[in-house]
Amino acid sequence: MEEDKVLVEIEREIVGGDFQSAGDVSGELKKVLQQVGFPPSFNRRVVIAAYEAEMNVVIHAYRGIFATEIYEDRVHIEVDDQGPGIPDLELAFQEGYSTAPPHIREMGFGAGYGLSNMKKCSDHLEIDTRIGEGTKVVMDFFLNPEK
Amino acid sequence: MKVTQIVEPLKAEIVVGEKIAEQDIAGGYCGDLLSDCIANAKEGSIWVTIQSHPNVVAVAVLVGMPCIVICNYQEVNEETTKRAQKEGITILRTSLTSYQAVSVLSSLGIPGTKRHG
Ligand SMILES: Nc1ncnc2c1ncn2[C@@H]1O[C@H](COP(=O)(O)OP(=O)(O)O)[C@@H](O)[C@H]1O
Ligand SMILES: [Mg+2]
Numbered sequence: 570m571e572e573d574k575v576l577v578e579i580e581r582e583i584v585g586g587d588f589q590s591a592g593d594v595s596g597e598l599k600k601v602l603q604q605v606g607f608p609p610s611f612n613r614r615v616v617i618a619a620y621e622a623e624m625n626v627v628i629h630a631y632r633g634i635f636a637t638e639i640y641e642d643r644v645h646i647e648v649d650d651q652g653p654g655i656p657d658l659e660l661a662f663q664e665g666y667s668t669a670p671p672h673i674r675e676m677g678f679g680a681g682y683g684l685s686n687m688k689k690c691s692d693h694l695e696i697d698t699r700i701g702e703g704t705k706v707v708m709d710f711f712l713n714p715e716k
Numbered sequence: 717m718k719v720t721q722i723v724e725p726l727k728a729e730i731v732v733g734e735k736i737a738e739q740d741i742a743g744g745y746c747g748d749l750l751s752d753c754i755a756n757a758k759e760g761s762i763w764v765t766i767q768s769h770p771n772v773v774a775v776a777v778l779v780g781m782p783c784i785v786i787c788n789y790q791e792v793n794e795e796t797t798k799r800a801q802k803e804g805i806t807i808l809r810t811s812l813t814s815y816q817a818v819s820v821l822s823s824l825g826i827p828g829t830k831r832h833g
Contacts, residue, residue, distance in 0.1 A: 589795055592774025596803075599778055609759065613831065616778050620754050624771075677767045682751035690755075 577601055577639040583623055585631040585652065588676070594635045595619040605639055607712065614690035615644050615710050621683035622648040622706050628669055628678055629653065630703065642712040647705065654700040662688065717741055717826060719783045719806055722762070725820050726785060728808035731792050732800040739782040739806060743829030746818050750775055757781060758829040764817045768792045773799040773807075782806060785821075787814045 579601065581594045598619050602612040619637075626633035630652025638645040655661045662684045669679025688694050693709040719739040723730060730736065745757035746764040750771065757763060759780035765772065768790040776784055782805065786792060789811040800807050810817060822828075 589770055591771050592778065596774060596777050610832075613759070613779075617754050620775075620778055621751065624750075676769055676771070677748045677750045677753075677765075678771075680749040680751045682749075682755070686751055686755050 573640060575638050575640060576605060577637075579635075579637045579639075581635045583626040583633045583635050583648075583650070585627060585629075585633075585650075587627060591624060591627040592620060595623050598637055601639065602644070611710070611712060615646075618687045618690040618708055618710070619646060621686045622646065622708070624678065625683055625704075625706075626650045626652070628673055633703075644710040646708045646710075649703065649705045651703045654702055654704055655696070655698045656700055658696060658698065717824065719762070722821065722824060722826075723808060725824060726808060726810045726812060726817055728785065728810040731786075731807040731809050732797055733806050733808075734801060735782070735804040736806045741783060741826060744818065744821050744826050745781070745829065746814055748814075754778060756830050758831045761829055762821065762826065764814050764821070766790055766814060768796055770795045770799045772796065773803055773805050776805050777803050783808065785810060785817050787812055787817050 595616055599616045630650035633648055633650030636647045660666055664685045665681040667679040667681035673679045691708040692711045692714045695707040698704040719736050741762045742760040743758055745761045747753045748765050748767050754775050757779045761781050762783045763781045764785045766787050768786045785808045787810055
């Protein structure tokens, strides 16, 4: 039987509204993925999804924990936030749908493509959301998705 | 093409350029929506945009874009500058519009590129 050992674990806090350092957690993850030696195309799709999940906490929630486990042939990401939750998930997944206010949109956020980017780039995506409590995003990425 | 070779044609000022001499560009991407750029820009591109806040540097790092061209002479604040210095990203600033900047880069032979998949 193959071993399924965690190579690297990262756990970082994300602060809602902190646009200054937003993206740092995804940046750190990118560096670690490169060090582990995954192919660039794999790293890229993990990083796109990670960035969108991280930004959703910054834009839409109050605070969150971003946790990653990196294995030899897969990456597991959980982003758990305290925030308003998502009332209508189906609507939220629609490309172009966003509740981001005008001043956030002016910065180029809130285009409404985050969740669909996460779906396209991950091999498995699960969202657990409670209104008035928060949202948990779980994503898996497999080096060989067809396996 | 070297990043140093595009500064003059773009009539740009170098806002951050510590690494500029080492940087090459293979293609270009233009956009102001960050979800679009993170998903579609290709590694090694130059990025033409009117956004100038610190998260632009984060996107450049995540994609692997060595140089950002900020158009319309948009103000670049200190946080953006600091973040670019820390990450080794070059920031050029020009009074050209995005269309004008892309036209210049295109005439220099830099093709538009897009991530596969
Ligand atoms: N973590 C979250 N907490 C609360 N609401 C969220 C969260 N993530 C997404 N949403 C909601 O889903 C919508 C669509 O999200 P997304 O596709 O990432 O687009 P955008 O972030 O550009 O608005 C958001 O505008 C917001 O209403
Ligand atoms: Mg989003």
